[in-house]
Amino acid sequence: MTSHVYPGVDPRIAEAFERENGFPLAGHLLVLGLVGSHSHGTYIPKEADDGIDDVDYMGIVVPPARHLLGLKEWEHWVWQSEELDVVLYSLRKAVTLMLKGNPNILGLLWLDEYREV
Secondary structure (H helix, E strand, O other): OOOOOOOOOOHHHHHHHHHHHOOOOOOOEEEEEEEOHHHHOOOOOOOOOOOOOOEEEEEEEOOOHHHHHOOOOOOEEEEEEOOEEEEEEEHHHHHHHHHOOOHHHHHHOOOOOOOOO
16 A cells, blocks of 8 residues: 655554555545644643643544445544544544534534644
8 A cells, every 4th residue: 555644644644544444544534633632722741740642633534435335334443553542534424423413523623723634
């Protein structure tokens, strides 16, 4: 597989995603936002005595047609490595969660900034 890395997206995320899902983020990632303590303004740098060193991302992906029209549906991907905690939802799953009023996914709509994709 050829790795596709975006400016502003940690290359470890793009590489792990492609390796584990069989398709790249390139051309499929709609939005990627920094969530958790960063988005709530409660992040404490890891150098501080009571610091937090995790970085939480949430995003929305439009999977390739083979996952939309075929028997193998792609709904989400959860990945943790070192300080990174990542959850990516398919557009269909994200909209379903939004319609149910899921507060985690709804928070993605109100971020001050998003990663460039």
